[in-house]
Amino acid sequence: MLKTTIIGATGYTGAELALMVHKHPELTLSGLYVSANSADAGTAISSLHGKLAGLVDDEVQPLVDVEAVAKEADVIFLATAHEVSHDLAPILLEHGCQVFDLSGAFRVKKGDFYPTFYGFEHQHEQWLDNAAYGLAEWASEEIKQSQLVAVPGCYPTASQLAIKPLKQAGLIDTNQWPVINATSGASGAGRKATLANSLCEVSLQPYGVFNHRHQPEIATHLGCDVIFTPHLADFKRGILATITMKLADGVSAEQIASAYQSAYQDKPLVRLVEGMPKLQNVQFTPFCDIGWQVQGEHIIVCAVIDNLLKGASSQAMQCLNIHYGYPELTALI
Amino acid sequence: MLKTTIIGATGYTGAELALMVHKHPELTLSGLYVSANSADAGTAISSLHGKLAGLVDDEVQPLVDVEAVAKEADVIFLATAHEVSHDLAPILLEHGCQVFDLSGAFRVKKGDFYPTFYGFEHQHEQWLDNAAYGLAEWASEEIKQSQLVAVPGCYPTASQLAIKPLKQAGLIDTNQWPVINATSGASGAGRKATLANSLCEVSLQPYGVFNHRHQPEIATHLGCDVIFTPHLADFKRGILATITMKLADGVSAEQIASAYQSAYQDKPLVRLVEGMPKLQNVQFTPFCDIGWQVQGEHIIVCAVIDNLLKGASSQAMQCLNIHYGYPELTALI
Amino acid sequence: MLKTTIIGATGYTGAELALMVHKHPELTLSGLYVSANSADAGTAISSLHGKLAGLVDDEVQPLVDVEAVAKEADVIFLATAHEVSHDLAPILLEHGCQVFDLSGAFRVKKGDFYPTFYGFEHQHEQWLDNAAYGLAEWASEEIKQSQLVAVPGCYPTASQLAIKPLKQAGLIDTNQWPVINATSGASGAGRKATLANSLCEVSLQPYGVFNHRHQPEIATHLGCDVIFTPHLADFKRGILATITMKLADGVSAEQIASAYQSAYQDKPLVRLVEGMPKLQNVQFTPFCDIGWQVQGEHIIVCAVIDNLLKGASSQAMQCLNIHYGYPELTALI
Amino acid sequence: MLKTTIIGATGYTGAELALMVHKHPELTLSGLYVSANSADAGTAISSLHGKLAGLVDDEVQPLVDVEAVAKEADVIFLATAHEVSHDLAPILLEHGCQVFDLSGAFRVKKGDFYPTFYGFEHQHEQWLDNAAYGLAEWASEEIKQSQLVAVPGCYPTASQLAIKPLKQAGLIDTNQWPVINATSGASGAGRKATLANSLCEVSLQPYGVFNHRHQPEIATHLGCDVIFTPHLADFKRGILATITMKLADGVSAEQIASAYQSAYQDKPLVRLVEGMPKLQNVQFTPFCDIGWQVQGEHIIVCAVIDNLLKGASSQAMQCLNIHYGYPELTALI
Incomplete structure (x- = not known):
């Protein structure tokens, strides 16, 4: 069982991911996190997303010690803002986590893209170069091999x-x-x-x-x-x-x-x-x-x-299935 | 032509009122106001409510000098929060304005109602006693005679x-x-x-x-x-x-x-x-x-x-029609 | 594997049932039927309900020979009109099928109920007497024992x-x-x-x-x-x-x-x-x-x-799970 | 007052037209018609379109004698199917009615258009040639002068x-x-x-x-x-x-x-x-x-x-206003 943590768990894509991790026979949920100053910290995810009640009732934790989170997880889903993903992913990757990033932080390998469209200078070009662009039907080899998968918009x-x-x-x-x-x-x-x-x-x-x-x-x-x-x-x-x-x-x-x-x-x-x-x-x-x-x-x-599924969370999970060699539809249907 | 001013003009009921004042052959729009600290002050109402464009494009003013506003108007619609109506109505009434209040501030003549349900002590019992409860089909006499009409919820x-x-x-x-x-x-x-x-x-x-x-x-x-x-x-x-x-x-x-x-x-x-x-x-x-x-x-x-019309703005205008003896459907159909 | 047939497969509840049978590890789909004169006969169910495409693409058959259908199935879901269920269920039951009826035909054991509310005289009082009323949380014993489960409205x-x-x-x-x-x-x-x-x-x-x-x-x-x-x-x-x-x-x-x-x-x-x-x-x-x-x-x-699920199809499947002793959530989550 | 009749009155555009005729100070409603075999014939329009109740409660008549209808009307709105308009308009025009046709029957002056796109051969080329295409903001002169206005799709x-x-x-x-x-x-x-x-x-x-x-x-x-x-x-x-x-x-x-x-x-x-x-x-x-x-x-x-208004009925009325020289917004705002 792969220990799987979701950062940015309280948004709509985070909630969908939590549900799919719950259904996935090879994954176990190792943590749900939000940014440390979020008002949602300390709340059960199912009280924010009532449809999860009885399925995933875990409390959402404030993200304080990234390294500690990394050490407790095999897999991390980043359902975070672009800049947050940009900052967090390298730390998690260096601790050996497999990372699936749903933000735009690692999608485009072009120098001026980030300053122009996201308002920040990219600081992690090497990770950017090595990231797989996870358009699942078109990149299975890259997804299999890459430690960082940038899930498309x-x-x-x-x-x-x-x-x-x-x-x-x-x-x-x-x-x-x-x-x-x-x-x-x-x-x-x-x-x-x-x-x-x-x-x-x-x-x-x-x-x-x-x-x-x-x-x-x-x-x-x-x-x-x-x-x-x-x-x-x-x-x-x-x-x-x-x-x-x-x-x-x-x-x-x-x-x-x-x-x-x-x-x-x-x-x-x-x-x-x-x-x-x-x-x-x-x-x-x-x-x-x-x-x-x-x-x-x-x-x-x-x-x-469905923008939250094939356009975000289920494609992220599909990438996970491809990466680890699980049947592609596991936890999706 | 009656000079007609709307205070709290930027909400949904305020916008409906502005449209009806525009259509009404006996009314002329003398002012649109919001509270002085509202970010909407200084904006054309039609840029907040695009459906008014070309019909009512007046700028929304910050409410600074209530007495000056009262002096320039014959009729005031209050589409304001309960406590704001509670504070403004007496000033406007003392300056001779005819007031139609869409809030709950003058609807119920019962001592403990306001502290219990609205969280404030009512300071204007005399106006409360003299207010007509404007359920239009049931109170035409009171509406005709009263300077203050409390439009029902x-x-x-x-x-x-x-x-x-x-x-x-x-x-x-x-x-x-x-x-x-x-x-x-x-x-x-x-x-x-x-x-x-x-x-x-x-x-x-x-x-x-x-x-x-x-x-x-x-x-x-x-x-x-x-x-x-x-x-x-x-x-x-x-x-x-x-x-x-x-x-x-x-x-x-x-x-x-x-x-x-x-x-x-x-x-x-x-x-x-x-x-x-x-x-x-x-x-x-x-x-x-x-x-x-x-x-x-x-x-x-x-x-x-329609909660915004018979449940608020059109009933307020219906009360105005009744009060002044205009045909009841003027500006409504 | 239980051979499972759905009669009345082209309605909304029929389509939901087909999807659940597809997901259920203990069931295999043995037939999808509509009434013999339906224009839908001969069409793939997924061309009527596009969301089934790639999952259940079976053709819908006209129901001509009920006995033959009964012989090929272990389990029948009736997603049919009340009178159709009333007529079909006894035949299917006598051939040994386990029947889950989503219509109103076997829900109420009271003499004058059917003429008054459904417009027909009930002809199968014994089956009516022996039917379990499948309100799943309240009737697990009856559901376990009964060959006919009348799924509630x-x-x-x-x-x-x-x-x-x-x-x-x-x-x-x-x-x-x-x-x-x-x-x-x-x-x-x-x-x-x-x-x-x-x-x-x-x-x-x-x-x-x-x-x-x-x-x-x-x-x-x-x-x-x-x-x-x-x-x-x-x-x-x-x-x-x-x-x-x-x-x-x-x-x-x-x-x-x-x-x-x-x-x-x-x-x-x-x-x-x-x-x-x-x-x-x-x-x-x-x-x-x-x-x-x-x-x-x-x-x-x-x-x-969800009226189509807990109010119809998923409750029918929940009854099936209870009847056969499968985990209650099988094919439902 | 112009006597105004609506043929095809029971559709959504017909109902909108009825409401506008009711509001228009220069028009009086002289008839509401449906095709003779319609089940709606003989019903009050307001029982088909509840929003008209109390405003337009006239009964919808079966269209039996077109010439009689023409004689009783100054203006006809055709809210009918393309072929019906094609057949009716010439009769009405020959009796001197001013006709506003909301169908596609007189919109395009091109030989092969009707067989190709509407499945019938056009029989009234002269009327087709003389029809104004009533895109109101672009054809006011034609609309003023033409007895037949083809209101755009x-x-x-x-x-x-x-x-x-x-x-x-x-x-x-x-x-x-x-x-x-x-x-x-x-x-x-x-x-x-x-x-x-x-x-x-x-x-x-x-x-x-x-x-x-x-x-x-x-x-x-x-x-x-x-x-x-x-x-x-x-x-x-x-x-x-x-x-x-x-x-x-x-x-x-x-x-x-x-x-x-x-x-x-x-x-x-x-x-x-x-x-x-x-x-x-x-x-x-x-x-x-x-x-x-x-x-x-x-x-x-x-x-x-709004497809039913500027895309159909209110543009038809706008054309009427232009044709007769009434203020352009009459009955529209």
Whole structure:
């Protein structure tokens, strides 16, 4: 049994992770932590997230002595803010922990990315270089070998799973930038008391136009520019991404079908659907459903995921399963 | 034209009032105010409530000199916190303003009500004694004559409109307390940044069980005890109240029908429906829809309103129309 | 491995059952059936319920030869209409199948119940007499021994789990009928094309007032009269029931706490919560959360469940686990 | 007073029209009609649409004698199916009625449009040629002069109001087709009993990809190709359209601002917002809110409307106001 600790346990992704650790036959929960000054410290996680009651009732501890936490754990999930992950991960790694980081702190290996998009200078370039980017269906070898897995963002997961098979097979003309329109439920903004998050204020609208951090994450890992326009909507969970692309000259629908087939035929958590996918089929599940349609030179691809699961926590657990060689769906279905 | 000022203009009820003042042919907007230390001071109201854009774009002013505000207005709507209304109303009234107060500060003429339920001692008993309780369909004489109208709470409006015809006609046995179960949209909690208000946290549940301030407001004005259980639900606007009562001995369905008919046949904003009412028929409207059914000794009555309109702002405007003798529906439909 | 067949597989409860059979280590899916004239016959269940894709892709068969179906199965779940269950169950039972019926056909052992509330005369009184009423936390012995388990309705499950500990302990004064107000998501009406079910028409409202079939089901199994008022609301899944009762003379909060504790301390799927329960904590789960509060002579109890799970399919599977002696949570968590 | 009749009165747009006719000081309601075989014939419209109760309680008549209906009316709103409008409009026009048609029957003056997208051959080319396309902010002269106004579709209204100022000013490079991603509430599908419309089945998803009728409507009236991808979502009212375009060489943000300003500065129902628009600001209103942002060669424009109002009924009434020279906002605000 691997001793597994979650830091940043009181957010929505932390709670989902706690539930999956509880279900996982090879893991035992060795600790739930929040930052030392959080008002949640000392509370049972199930009193913050009532759905965990009777399953995970452990108390959330203030994170005071990182080294002590590292020594008591084999595996650490970091469900923490970007800068917190940036600071904590190296300490945990040096103590030998296997780390799955759900933040953006180790996702992009490009010098000016962090100052520009996250507002801080990256201090741990070596760890950055060695981190696996945990897009699970596309990086199993890196995930197996790396001590640090940077779990992709929610929008990048949906977007890349939809685009990558075509991009890798050279089927799209990226001179005309892919246009990604995506809509996310409000849990994407985290568990926070803000006016913008309040039920009466949330209503369908674009945000972060031309400047969302997930644009360069997607562009870097795809290897081409994209136009990414996220939208907030008044539901709780899920992301739908609709992507419009120009095909490379002479590409046929058969080639496209074949690219998706060969990318995902052995990947149980990506489902190629007839027609177009529907959000509710993946809510509360670890799946990504993908559909597409072609007309003339253009293709529309649509992908749906649960932003807290395939877009965060279940993909983190999927990476753990891959890393340790457990069946990929363990604790997920 | 009556110069009309709204204090507490940036909340949801304030914004609805601003829209109705704009529509009202006899009113002109003389000021929008918030408390002096509010971050909203100095902002256009339409940048806080985008739906007002192009209709009411006035800047919200900090309330610094109450007397100056009083001098520039004929009518004041107080959409302020209970204690703020308690402190402001007497000043405004002494300067001759007609005041419609949407808070609970002048609703109940009972010594120990305010310390017990609002946490403050009432300092203005004379104004309290002279205030009209503005349940519009039931108090037109008082509303016409009083300089201060205490507009009822949202739950009390729905509950009393449903129960009062039967209670007044002696048709219910109040030894067995009426059971009021009501469900409200999240706007009832106001425009606030709290975790409990955040879209991901709001979900159908009871709250304030046995201790909500609206219980004694209802009980006092009805003249009998009631059991009142409010619920919060994850929609924006509206209240549905379902009330279970024991009938007095030998009461017939005809007597009940007749009591409702005679109470509301001349009241355009209360609609008696066949069968049971549906919330969406009154959302964004000033109506209260009421339906009822009898079996044996029991009656179920159901009333629906828009909590921000008939439960607050449109009832305040209805009171203004009644007070000044304007057609009752002016600015409401 | 028990061969398990679902009849009425294309509805919402049928789909949930299929998913649980898939997850259950002791069950193997031996067939999915719909009525012979259904347009769904011949379709993969996952094309009707996209969330099953990749998990259960079996084709739904038309039910033509009941005896042949019975011979191929050890266990049958009936997720069929009341009259269909009434007709099928005896045939399946006589062929030796273990039957879990999710309809109302075998729930109430009272002569005039079926003609009055279901519109048909019951033809199988002996099976009715021998059926276990599968309120899982209260009938484990009957469930273990009976070849036919009548799984309770959704409202009755929530209502009885809330009331029964107090009723059994003699803590409530049932001369004053318990008042049950309950609100259900639209899936309670089944997978159907009706105008009343259409998204634009559904809005919070009472229905079935004084004449819903679940009222006598609750009353019979509790052993006292109740006033039951169901409401429809515009969400997909879940039921919240709020119950107002008069306590018997001199009953203390401690006695109540103790009654709930002793009823549920060993029951993992009923969780007693501090304060009041919240619907989203049980949606997509097999739990029932219960909270209560006392004042003077009155008690308010609130229970929440997922109507499709604890209110139907997961309770059916829980009964199966109890009947066969499998761990109670198998395939449920 | 103009005698005004609504044919197709029982749908969602018909009900909105009835409400606006009721509010309009220059109109009197001369009839509400449905097709002769509709089950709704003979019912009060307010029993179908409860929100009309007390305002419009007229009975809906079966449409038997079109000529008689024409003779009794000055103005006809057709809220009917495309083919019905196609057949009725010429008869009504020949009897001298002013006709506002909310269907697609007279929107596009192109030979093969109707067989391809609507499945029928157009029989009334002369009326088609003389119809005004009632995009109110862009066609006031045609609307003033034409006896037949074809009110635009909901998606085309939002899309064109967003794109047209730039297209007309030559600011976009249409060699790269504008990409329109739009999301609509379920009322867009009409008042119908279908499984796809049922609350439990509706969930965010694309539909009509590459083959929705509104694509050629938009393309024809804009004068350039577009890629149009509509989505259905689980809310009742509203459309949000997000449009991604390539700018023509060297176009500046100032030019764009100026194009929008000059297009809409005198148009009270189009509001240019700072930042990006939010759906709830236009729900239940006749407004279209538009926001935009530029980066490098690309522009994202977003427009929101209420699909039943600016996308149908209130735009029809706006056209009536323009045609007859009434103040543009009459009966709308």
